[in-house]
Amino acid sequence: MSKEETKQEMIDRYPMPYFSFSQLNSYLRCPETYRLTYLTGERIRRGNKYTELGSILHGVFERQGKNLAIDVEPFSKGEAIKMFNKNFMALKGKDKTRVYFEDKDDFIKLYQKGIKAINNYYEMYENEKPIFVERQFKKSIAEGLPPARSYIDRIDGNPHSPSSWVITDYKTGGSPKSKQYLRDDFQLALYACQLYKEYGAYPKAVQFVHPVPQKTQTAIHQGDGVYKFTGQRTPAVQFNVADTIIFIRDTIADIVRAIDENDFPLVIDSWGCKNCFFFQDGTCKPFDKQEKGWGNI
Numbered sequence: 001m002s003k004e005e006t007k008q009e010m011i012d013r014y015p016m017p018y019f020s021f022s023q024l025n026s027y028l029r030c031p032e033t034y035r036l037t038y039l040t041g042e043r044i045r046r047g048n049k050y051t052e053l054g055s056i057l058h059g060v061f062e063r064q065g066k067n068l069a070i071d072v073e074p075f076s077k078g079e080a081i082k083m084f085n086k087n088f089m090a091l092k093g094k095d096k097t098r099v100y101f102e103d104k105d106d107f108i109k110l111y112q113k114g115i116k117a118i119n120n121y122y123e124m125y126e127n128e129k130p131i132f133v134e135r136q137f138k139k140s141i142a143e144g145l146p147p148a149r150s151y152i153d154r155i156d157g158n159p160h161s162p163s164s165w166v167i168t169d170y171k172t173g174g175s176p177k178s179k180q181y182l183r184d185d186f187q188l189a190l191y192a193c194q195l196y197k198e199y200g201a202y203p204k205a206v207q208f209v210h211p212v213p214q215k216t217q218t219a220i221h222q223g224d225g226v227y228k229f230t231g232q233r234t235p236a237v238q239f240n241v242a243d244t245i246i247f248i249r250d251t252i253a254d255i256v257r258a259i260d261e262n263d264f265p266l267v268i269d270s271w272g273c274k275n276c277f278f279f280q281d282g283t284c285k286p287f288d289k290q291e292k293g294w295g296n297i
Contacts, residue, residue: 008144011249013256015039018138018147021187024251029272031264034255036278048275049091049100053110054172056087057117057211058153061170064125065133065154077122084114117172117211124209131155131165137194142245145252152191155203162199166218167191167206176215177208182229182237188219189244192227196241 016023016038027034060083064075088111091100101107132155141148157165169187171177177185188206196202202225207218219227225241258264268286278284 011144011146011252011256013259014146014252015256015259016146018149019145019248019252020149021190024248024255025187027255027258028251030267030269030276031258032266032284033276033278035264036283039259048277048280049106049110050173050275052091052100053088053114054170056084057114057121057172058170059087060084060118061121061125061153061211062134064121065130068127068129069131069133074126077118077126080118080122081115084118088114113174113212120214121211123214124211128156131157131159137191137198139194139197141190141193141197142249145245145249148190148194148248150191150194152194157204162195162201163204163221165195165203167195167203168209169207171208171210172212173210174212176210176213176217179232179237182217183239186239186244186247189227189239189241190248192221192225193241193244196225202241 023034023038026037060080063083064080067073067075092107101110132152135152135155136149137152138147138149140146152167153170154168155165156168167188169191188208192202192206202221205218205220206227207216209216217229218231219229219237219239222228222238226238227241228238229236266284266286273279273284273286276284279286
């Protein structure tokens with residue numbers, strides 16, 4: 001059996017009927033988190049205060065965009081803030097087993113961050129009618145791969161010309177992504193590939209929109225599935241959809257191999273671990289696994 005045939009055999013045994021960016025990214029960041037999230041069947045994935053804020057804001061942005069997309073009464077900024085207030089305040093009693101906020105100041109700080117995101121979002125999109133909001137894509141992006149499932153936050157452009165479309169993913173953190181993040185990331189490339197498979201054309205641009213700092217990181221299509229980020233010092237980050245397909249294929253094969261060998265290393269990262277679902281509920285105790293005493297000096 002050739003090396004490629006072996007890899008295809010691995011891909012055929014991927015444990016789920018589809019893959020997503022979240023699945024593969026979880027494995028790449030920490031294989032043990034992937035195992036706990038997708039393979040044990042024992043835990044419901046729960047968020048922390050940052051993911052909860054992101055989920056609430058996404059709900060507000062989705063409501064505003066959909067109202068414009070289907071030509072119903074616009075969802076005003078006042079209504080958006082009222083919706084945000086209701087859902088954010090509910091966090092205090094959402095899960096009695098969890099403490100989302102360290103103290104009152106922590107609660108206020110995150111609340112203000114959410115209000116700032118809404119104000120900035122409305123400056124960008126209050127009267128901008130999208131083509132799609134939360135558009136689901138689910139089909140194979142390449143021969144031999146499981147279907148790829150994504151929910152794209154927003155698509156703008158000429159409804160009759162997919163090559164004019166701009167794909168947007170909202171990021172609700174406090175700062176734009178670093179160049180290194182953009183080099184390593186494959187989310188936007190996956191979205192561009194999915195649109196190509198669905199419509200036979202690459203989108204004009206793919207981008208991360210950061211409502212909190214009101215920044216946009218946009219990659220423009222250069223041709224043949226190659227994208228290059230704008231507004232960066234040379235060398236600007238660019239990516240190729242064809243390379244991303246190879247990367248995804250290799251990652252899926254690696255996951256199946258990890259399942260066969262029961263090999264899911266724990267990646268210990270102070271900030272990441274402390275904000276992980278499984279650290280906060282006590283399932284994973286990463287810092288207990290670190291060397292202590294002389295070995296940790």
